[in-house]
Structures are given as structure tokens and as C-alpha cells.
Amino acid sequence: MKKLFNFIKNRKDDSQFDEEQKHGEEDKQYDEDSTKDKDSHSDENSREAKLEEIKRSQLDKKIKKFQNVLSQKIIDLDQLKTLSWNGIPSTNASFRCDTWRLLLDYQPNDQEIVSETIKRKREEYTDMIEHYFGLIGFDSVQELLSKKEMSQYEQKAMKQIKIDVYRTQPEYKIFATSQVQVMLIRILFSWTMRHPASGYVQGINDLAAPLILVFLTEHINHPNQDNIYEINEKEIEEIDPELLIQVEADTFWCLSKLVDDIQDNYTELQPGVHKILNKMKKLIEQKDAEALEHLNQLDINFMDFAYRWVSCYLTREFNTIQTIRLWDTYFAEDEGFSQFHCYVCAALFLQFSKDLKNLAFQEAMLFLQNLPTSKWNDDDLNILIAKSYEMKQLYHYNTHLYQN
Template sequence: MASDGARKQFWKRSNSKVPGSIQHVYGAQHPPFDPLLHGALLKAAPKVPTTPVRAKRVSTFQEFESNTSDAWDAGEDDDELLAMAAESLNTEVVMETAHRVLRDHSQRRGQPALQEAPGPEQRLKPEAEPPSAPGDLRLVKSVSESHTSRPAESAGDAVPLQRSQSLPHSATVALGGTSDPSTLSSSALSKREASRLDKFQQLLAGPNTDLEELRKLSWSGIPKPVRPITWKLLSGYLPANVDRRPSTLQRKQKEYFAFIEHYYDSRNDEVHQDTYRQIHIDIPRMSPEALILQPKVMEIFERILFIWAIRHPASGYVQGINDLVTPFFVVFICEHIEAEDVDAVDVSSVPEDVLRNIEADTYWCMSKLLDGIQDNYTFAQPGIQMKVKMLEELVSRIDEQVHRHLDQHEVRYLQFAFRWMNNLLMRELPLRCTIRLWDTYQSEPEGFSHFHLYVCAAFLTRWRKEILEERDFQELLLFLQNLPTAHWDDEDVSLLLADAYRLKFAFADAPNHYKK
């Protein structure tokens, strides 16, 4: 075995700078982090002062390089530590691992077309988490840019997210630091989901739920078992205090059915006939048909919409409001039935008293949502017209080529984006995606009004390649009114939200920053 002196010389030579040798990668760890060495190094490592030191401003990259090129050179004090750690390494294992990494890397570079895409159960679903600090914007930007820059795919050919696309830290930690998502088993994903569910349950179990913490946790999606109670809390329907919730539910449900008893018979009066007739016509046109066309569901929706219209005479009933009932109803009823597909919920097995409570909860939560966007549905719908104008201005800044292409072919934003604002993208996305989208909307400040604008901008630019390929007014408009999202899932929505958050971060507090 080599002597300690020889071992010292080896480590010195290994870490000295040689002209023409490979330069260190800024931001990397050198020597590379090794869990086997970590314990030994950690014990003897000197304490690092916690007081931040203000760095000297560097004017050129050359100065920066000269100041930092020796940042990882091993000093005399480190030689023995590294030599001691090296004794615990098995040389054969190290060499075999190195050869395998080099071999895999060369195969990936030489034969990218031969790699098989992992199956659906192996794809890693990303969490589009809102960064808590400006520096975290890099995470969101890297996710969104990697998504928008990749070649256009068919709806069913989703490319699994790779590690180079900057997965959120929580996903990496939950998966034990696995470097290749394609090798993940379904059990790893299940552990991650179970861990998230446990966090929600612990937060909800306390005597007073921290709503701010609940919003942060909900931004990247809410687990199905706790989604009903979480939506009720985030919408402001239920109080944060656990002891007050039963009495609040009982009081609000009783209040809703008092409205039914007092107002619902007036649907046949001449003054309300037009409103009720329009509601009755619109409900069968809603989606999903498997849910809406069930007689019990139609009756529930008619009552909810009619009572809301009677109690809000400033706007009354407007087409588009009917779509906003469905997500709440489906989420609340899924608490009482086993439904794998939210588009095919069957209410026939739900007891009448449970259905009554779900109806009241849906009414109040929908009312809370509409309170924040009621100017969308007043006379001439000024809220929607203003938001469509804002969307046009935003797209002209973030993607001038798409904006100019639409303008050259005389496609006006009102012709396709009016429905996006009126129905909150419900007609553009499958119901399962709408529910996931609303998880984030309810955790964002003014999510259904303010943040929705950035989601629409990200949604439009998501199709830039297809838009730029269309050279005809009619084809362009048909495409924008029938976007291929039927096979979208949570991954697509998470990437959309990440891109929207990047836009909000860049534009929300500086509306004139990019004006010419």
C-alpha cells in the first residue's frame, strides 16, 4: 500500500492547475460529491462562518476567472482528509462505475434515436411550485423554456421530463436523489404522493389551519383525498378554526335551502322566465355529457344557477357561468364515491342527504369564485373585454412574431380569447386538467382573475409553432378554437403553470418594462 507521503503528492498533483487541462465548472462541487466520503469529510471539516461576507464587485469575466479558478484547489490541511477518505474506496468499484458512466454517455450521444421512451408509469410528473424568492425563478424558467423549445409533439407523444429540465427540489428529494427519472418505479412515485398527502393531513389536522402554508403547499397540486376540504378552505367558505367548521357548514347549507324555498318557485314567473329558460337550455350543452345529462345533476345545476342569478341582479345569469359549477360539484362528490375518471361520475349511488349538502357547498364555493370576477358578467362584460386587451398587449411583448402573425391574418383576440376568459379555459382543457389548474388558481392571490391572464398568455404561446405554420384566417381560427388538448394530463398543466408564473414574475410588477 502506498505511503501517506506518496498519497499526499498524488492528491496535490490531481488538484493542481495544468495549462490546457479541463477547467473547473463554476457552481459545481470539486471533487465531486460522494456519499461514501461525506461522513468522513463532515466530521473533520472546519466550521464555516455563518456571517455573510460582501463580495467584491467583479467588472470582467477575466477577473472573475482569475479570482475563482483556484477555488477548489486542495490545501495542505485537506490532503490528509482526502487520503484517509480514499482508503475506504474500492478501486475496482470506482473504475467499473466510471467506465459504465462513460459508456452510457457515449451511447446516448451516438444513438439518441434508439432510446426507448419510458412508459406512462415511469414518467415523472413535475411539480410546478411557485418559487419563494426571486432567485428561484431560474427553476421555473428552465422548466418552461425546455418545454416550449422542444419540437412540437402530437397530443399522445409526451416526452418525459429529464433531469436537465430542472426538476423541483421537492421532487428530487422525495425520489432519493435518483439521477434518471426514466428508471423510477411506480413505488417511488407512490411514496412521493404519500409524503405530500401526509403533509396536507398534518396541516389540516391542527386546531387552526395555516392558510398561507396551505396555499404554498397547494400551488403544485392537491392530493385527491384532501382536495374537497382544501378547496373549501382556500375559497373562504370554511373557517381556519377546526371547531367552527361543522357549525359553519350546517348554517350555510340551511341558508342555501332557505333560498331555494323562497326563490325557486319564481322561476315560472314572467319576470324570471327568460333567465330560467336560458339556464335550462345551456346545461345540456355543458361537459362532460356523462355527468350533465343525469337528471339529478341537471336539477341541481338548474337550482344553483337560478338562485345565484336571482341573488345577483347586477349581472344575472350569463352564458359561461354554468361551466363554473362543474369542477366544484365533481370534486365534492368524489369524496363520497370511487371514480377513477372524473368525466364519468355516477351520482345514482349517492344518498339524497349527501347530494343536498354537496349542492349547497357547490353553490357557496362558486359564489366565492364569482365574487372576484363578477365584472366579467355584468352588462357588456367589461371585465372580459379588458382582460382580452391585456392579453393582446402581453403577447405582443413576449412573442412579437406570434402577435404579428395573428394580426397579418386578421385574427382578433376577441374571436378566440373571449371564451378563454368567459369559461376560464374550461372549454379548452379536459375536466381533470381544469381541476388541477384550479388547485393553483385557489392558492394564488386573485388566481381566477389576475393569474389567469398569464396562464392564457402561456397557453397561446404554447402553440406558437402550429400558429406560425397556418397561413389562412379560417384555418388559424379553427385551430385556436379547437386546440388539441384532449390527451393533456397533470404534467402538461404543471408546465403551463410554470411558464405562467415566469411571465407573472417578469411582468406583473413592471407593466411598462417591455414597452417599445
């Protein structure tokens, strides 16, 4: 529970407190209205400025902590996990890039061997795509595909990958650049060739996208990862191809590590997804039996709406900034993607179960497939994560709960 308490304490210290103060101030201002308009305005301004300052100093502290841990000769991964669990500062691109690579066990925590190890892995990747595609370039997807004669199996995989790459993260213009599309195609195709048991399954592209985006920020001039939406095509075109191939290699290896833990989400009949859906249902039965009963009455199955939540790791329910923040916690958890994710999905459902109880079948289906999460701020997401953690603490070792 320590983490949760710390977390709640932290929240109390900063954001929530800020919010309360802000709301209080707004109400007061509304009540007293015009007479004190000027006063309350200036009052609020100074208060807001103060709160801003507190937030900034807290962020500074967090940045220092990350700097300290990441500069250790042998990085203390437990310490890094504790720090990352509450979110990695977006201000320094290298924090998140290093932390994700470290927590995915791709980058070694012994600084002395980092560059050598990573270099070797990147070379290994380059050799691999050379083998699959011949020469390496980022010119155009057409050119990439014309370079290789493919077996029937390869053709089939490539066809699906190509269709999906064109519609991965379409809200970002940079995903329409030949650079990013070529990268994504090569990553997914190489991954597919190395994982014949599952092959490429739709949804894996959604997992690769946040990794590419995060690793690209290391080579962009305005590296604050909260401004990820602002990266434009020109900035991508200006990145040295040598660096692009590094981003591509890192994404490939990190995606491989990530999916290793959840491979049975993608194998025939997708047993991993079903396992999580069942567990989710049992958690909800414990926490809100009435909501579950309502779903049963409407004849709505978890499969009808939560399938995508589970298999795309909420990349469709949240925007990329939110996804990246959520994944900070997933990477910091020991079994973030294979276990903790289930609690997050359950908590997400419970967040809205009250709204659901008044809905008939059609409305409920539409609601569940289009959750109003786009308006969520950091605090909403932090609360969701805290609730998920609380549930994990309560039920994780309660194994009889999950036995079918």
C-alpha cells in the first residue's frame, strides 16, 4: 500500500490541492460577484501564480531525482521504477527514452556497457532489415516493397501490415511521412517474421506507435514530450537517417520485449485477451455487482466493448500523451502489460458504471465503445491508476477469484 499512500500524499501535495483551491476561489468569486471583482481577480492571479510556482518546484525536484538516478554508474532499477510509477517528466526527452529502454530490459543498467550493447543490438537490427529488404533507406514505401521478392506467407503479412500502417495514428501528420511509414512497416514485418506463432495481428501497430513517437523526441529540437502533437513532417525529414535507423531499431527491440509478455493476446483464439476479460468481469463482480447485473440484463458481454480496451492497451480510449503517461506506470510495474492492465481496464469500467446503470442496450453499447475520456486531464488519469493499484493490492493474490 505504500506506493498508493505516497501517491495519494503526493497528489494531495500538489495537483488536487491546487484544484480544490482553484475551485474554491472560483465559487467565491461567483458569489461575491461584481463589487469585489477587481480584488478577487488580482487575488486569484497571485494565488494561481503561487500554485504554478509550487508545481514548478515539484517538477524541478522530480527532474533532479531522475537526473540522479539516471546518472548512477549502475542504475538502481527499483529506484527508477518507483520514480517512474507516478509519471516520467516530459521535459527532458532522454528521461523517458532511457527509462523505457531500461525498464524493458533492452538497455543495460550498467553504464559502462550501455553504448556497446545498444550499438550491437542496433547493428543486429540493421542486418536483419537488410536481409529482409535489401538496402536500407527511408525514401518511399513503394520503393521499399519493390526491393524484395516475397513468399506467399510474407506477401500476406505485408499486405495486412501495409494497410494498417497507412491508418496508424492518422491524427499525427508525421505518421503520413515516408520515413515513419517505412520504419513502421519494417518493424512490424521483421517482428512478424520472428514471431510465426502469432504473426502480425491488428493492434500491434497501435503498440508500436507510442514507442516510435517517444524515441523520435530524442532527435527533435523541442523535446518536451507533452508537445508531441506539434512535431511536424519537416522535423522528421531533417533527422539524420543514421539516427532514424536507431529509433527504428530501439522501437523494434522494445516492441519485441513488450509483446513477449503478452504474446498470447495475439496467438490463435487470443487466449490472453479472454483471460483478462474474464478476470476483469470477476473484479467488477466484486466491486459493483449491480453494474454487472445490468450488463447481463442488457445482454452485453465484455467482449462487445472491452476487447479493444484490452488488446490495444487503451491506445484507442486515450490520446497519445495520456497513453504514454499510463505506460510509464505499466513499465514500472513488474507485470504491467500482462497483469496491471487488467486492473486499469476494470477501474475504467467502474469509473463509468454509474452512468451505465441508466442506459438501455443501444445507448450503453455506444457509450462503452466511445468513452468520454478525451476530456480527461492528468489528475483523472492519476486517480484511475491509483484506483487500479488499490484493486491490485486487494485482489492480486486472491487467486480463487480467478479460477474458472
